[in-house]
Amino acid sequence: MSAVPIFRRVALIGFGLIGGSIARAVRAQGLASEIVTTARSEKTRARVTELGIVDRVLETNAEAVNDADLVILCIPVGACGPVAQEIAPFLKAGAIVSDVGSVKGAIVREMAPHLPGHVHFVPAHPVAGTEHSGPDSGFAELFINRWCILTPPEGTDPMPVETLRAFWAGMGAKVEIMTPDHHDLVLAITSHLPHLIAYTIVGTADELAQVTSSEVIKFSAGGFRDFTRIAASDPTMWRDVFLNNKEAVLEMLGTFNEDLSKLTRAIRRNDGEALFEHFTRTRAIRRGIVEIGQDSAAPDFGRPHPPLEKKAE
Amino acid sequence: MSAVPIFRRVALIGFGLIGGSIARAVRAQGLASEIVTTARSEKTRARVTELGIVDRVLETNAEAVNDADLVILCIPVGACGPVAQEIAPFLKAGAIVSDVGSVKGAIVREMAPHLPGHVHFVPAHPVAGTEHSGPDSGFAELFINRWCILTPPEGTDPMPVETLRAFWAGMGAKVEIMTPDHHDLVLAITSHLPHLIAYTIVGTADELAQVTSSEVIKFSAGGFRDFTRIAASDPTMWRDVFLNNKEAVLEMLGTFNEDLSKLTRAIRRNDGEALFEHFTRTRAIRRGIVEIGQDSAAPDFGRPHPPLEKKAE
Structure with missing residues (x-):
């Protein structure tokens, strides 16, 4: 923990690929003095306790958000509305409430009405992931050089938005702000x-x-x-x-x-010319993605190729 | 060159990703006593000479196939018919003529009529590649653990088919035989x-x-x-x-x-159940591909993730 923590207590609701990666990155970078988490299934909670990555694993969402300065919902988009309603009474005044959902308009519509006026709601979407899920799948490097998009609803206090930006930047992400609809x-x-x-x-x-x-x-x-x-x-x-x-x-x-x-x-x-023209154009997009570091320049995504064993005489 | 060469002279017509990978693998494994090649553009021929991977770079297809025991067309499918016609008079009796095209029915239809009765025609398709092209893009490990499909036309002598199978196996490929249509x-x-x-x-x-x-x-x-x-x-x-x-x-x-x-x-x-059912089913296919070693089990194809730099105090 080499840096000054941005938050005293961070609460993660849900501990899959994204929640687990945030926990590992926050700990690696010293971005919070304390990380607490909860998960819906007992099996996941037991596994997170075993992994020893967070300070405390709690049984309920209400306990988890208690006294937290930053609460992040790391659960499927469809569960965010009901969980917002559930945690609302237990949120500390001045806390930042965020999420990691891949959809933002619906998140604002479903979560905002439940949240009390004394918290700051700053929805977020880290554009990063792998095909793996579950508490073991996360890793601290997942967000490095990936974008995290913040979509604060109109009228959000700019200070907590900047604090959340610094938090994501601390995990290696680049941060962009846009409207939920865009x-x-x-x-x-x-x-x-x-x-x-x-x-x-x-x-x-x-x-x-x-x-x-x-x-x-x-x-x-x-x-x-x-x-x-x-x-x-x-x-x-x-x-x-x-x-x-x-x-x-x-x-x-x-x-x-x-x-x-x-x-x-x-x-x-049999319009070969039209096909050739189209296939040439799409090549340029790949180059753009590789140039700005959003994909590997290595052939085949850098997939491993084992060495060729020499044939015996 | 630790193995007994399978062929005395192998001729590659075309030196892109596939031709270049064959040349490198053949040399690494000692599968031929001599590798000769040609390419349509002078620029490519000059580059191949510079690379020093093959024994001789020739200017014309006719010169390249001269006295070769195995001739492989490593050029786009559409060019295979005309090139077969062009090289036909110069092929040695008993030579194996093959290709690497991603389509096989058309290859048989376009090439077979031009080839003399004294050569063996065994079309092939190594199911391997990367998004890169050109003489510099090939590498000796490209075919390892990938399938190479041979589609000998009905009535082909089984001996040259087995010889070509051994050649591809020598480059690390697994070989399967099927009809061109299948x-x-x-x-x-x-x-x-x-x-x-x-x-x-x-x-x-x-x-x-x-x-x-x-x-x-x-x-x-x-x-x-x-x-x-x-x-x-x-x-x-x-x-x-x-x-x-x-x-x-x-x-x-x-x-x-x-x-x-x-x-x-x-x-x-809004049929969430149908979506969930479909998305669960497709997961199993990925597992099958990883299990038989046709893709990496590493998350995200094994794309590199740079380490997180510690924040300064």
Whole structure:
């Protein structure tokens, strides 16, 4: 703990990939004097106690938020409204209440009405993750060089927003502020639609009559396996994302379908020129992502390749 | 060169990612006494000479195949027919002629009629690659633990098929034999459709009115960046794949579209149960791929995460 703590007590409600990564990063960077957490299942609470990453594991949300300066809901979007209602009476005056949900309009609509006037509500979304879930899946480096988007509702006191910014920056994140509605549009294309498409194609491959599942799995290195990673993400979390960002997702899906029809028509008509032009254009986007450090420049995401064993004579 | 060479002279026509990886692997494993190559552009030929990976770089395809025991066309599918016609008169009796194309039905249709009866034609497709192209992009480990599919036309002599199997196995690949038509169906779902979908969504994201390209790039870690990798693959190669495996791709696309409509309807109707059920099922496929070693078990494909720098006091 080399730094001056930003908060005295941080309370994490939920300890999956994101909650667990925050706990590890906060401890590694000394961003809080005390980290307390709770989780819905006894099994998770027992595992977190075993891991020894937090100061105290509590049984209820009410106990967890007690006297906390920062409360972060690290639970699926659909659970945030009810939990906000549940914890409201126990929140300390002046506390910052935040979340990590992938949808922000619905979070504001569902949580804000329950929260007392004496706390500061600053919704947040760290755009980071892996396909793994559960208390063991988190790691302190998850947020490094990733963006965390804050969407304070209009009229939010600027001081707690800056404090939360410093907190996320302390975990290595870059912080951006935008409106909840714009966040939901941006994430619909950069995250929600990609997940929907990946979930679809993986399902399609699983149900074919002409090609067996075992063939799909065997020959997946031709591209398919890339999609299976995000289609292995937490089902509860993603169900809630689609139910809570419906309009923006359906809008992006409409545009995607038009574009897919265009490329399909080019294939049907043997229009090689149109295909070539499109495939050349999309290459540039990858370069942009690699250039600003949002993906690895290593071929194949840096996947490991074992060495070739020399053949015996 | 610890092993007994399988071939005296191997000729590679084309020196991109695949040709270059074969050359490096053949040399590392001592699978041939001599490797010769050619490439269409003078620039590539000069670069290959500089790299010093092969024994001789020749100016023409005719010179390259001269006296070769194995000739591999490592060029886009659309170029294979004309090149087969061009090299036919110069092929040695008893030579094996092969390729590395991602489509096999069209390769057989386009190449076989040109090849003389005194050579053995054994089409091949190593299901391996990265998003990089060009003479510098190859590496000897590319084929390790990846499948190489051989699709010998009916009536092919079994001996050269076994020789080619040993050659690919020597580079670390697992080898499977199937018909060209079945190959094209399998690859349509495990490779071609995923590429088409990735190319589409990356194009969609690039053209939106409500979200800027720079926002798409910044917040791509939410899932989108995974798609940009395969949408950065070689445009010429992929144009040829779609033009030459049109029927199978359009068929898989039809099934995909039906499935996408089903999920869209579930979102529209707030059918959380249907979404949850689908998202749970797709998780299992990922596990299967990781279990048989066709992808890394490391979270996020094993993408590197830099360490968190300790904050100064």
